[in-house]
């Protein structure tokens with residue numbers, strides 16, 4: 001199954017994509033794709049419900065906004081420096097175990113929402129990533145059983161403001177947490193849709209120019225390792241997002257570095273997980289909408 005959320009910001013409703021990519025409103029079945037849904041065997045219940053009811057569900061127009069494909073989770077956990085080429089381009093040391101950091105959950109937004117460049121920012125950068133959505137509570141899980149805790153996967157752009165991430169007392173979270181810095185979707189593909197998440201092509205373009213192109217096969221630490229590792233430090237809750245790191249080709253790694261400006265258009269995709277598109281706008285241009 002492929003799960004979407006549609007409607008205005010903070011008022012999204014749950015849907016699924018049909019075989020021909022038509023958007024199907026399933027708000028008659030569930031309130032939202034949230035912790036409660038995943039924690040109550042929601043994916044299996046949804047599958048059974050659709051078999052009987054899909055013909056009666058309304059179709060949603062293509063003009064309707066897509067929200068992030070899961071409701072605001074308890075945590076967005078990111079893995080840093082998880083592709084060899086990206087480690088080299090940043091000049092960092094090769095990690096001996098996973099590097100982890102958080103994004104604020106308020107950075108979450110729809111896949112095609114505008115990227116808001118923060119006030120005064122000159123170093124807003126892109127990072128295409130495979131995001132893992134947790135399906136069941138994970139605490140001290142072994143690698144061998146870690147995939148049982150995964151609901152599925154989604155496309156994520158881990159936007160990063162490099163000045164605040166790297167030049168201001170070493171707290172990455174400051175450069176990762178601005179509003180609109182975590183577009184997730186267009187859809188959550190359940191595990192069954194993606195038989196091997198470690199062999200997916202992923203790419204990103206800026207203004208039509210390809211900047212990132214790689215494969216999830218190049219991840220240093222694979223998904224079972226990451227889920228197991230994280231669960232040693234914190235309980236992963238259903239609906240939580242774990243973003244698995246970005247490959248080579250970020251703006252920071254170019255010579256000279258290249259960062260985003262208002263008017264730039266970023267497009268990205270992962271095999272089987274769709275594409276998303278964000279237009280960069282200046283915070284200052286939003287006026288009353290910014291509050």
Ligand code: MG
Pocket residue numbers: 078079080127129158245246
């Ligand atoms: Mg990242």
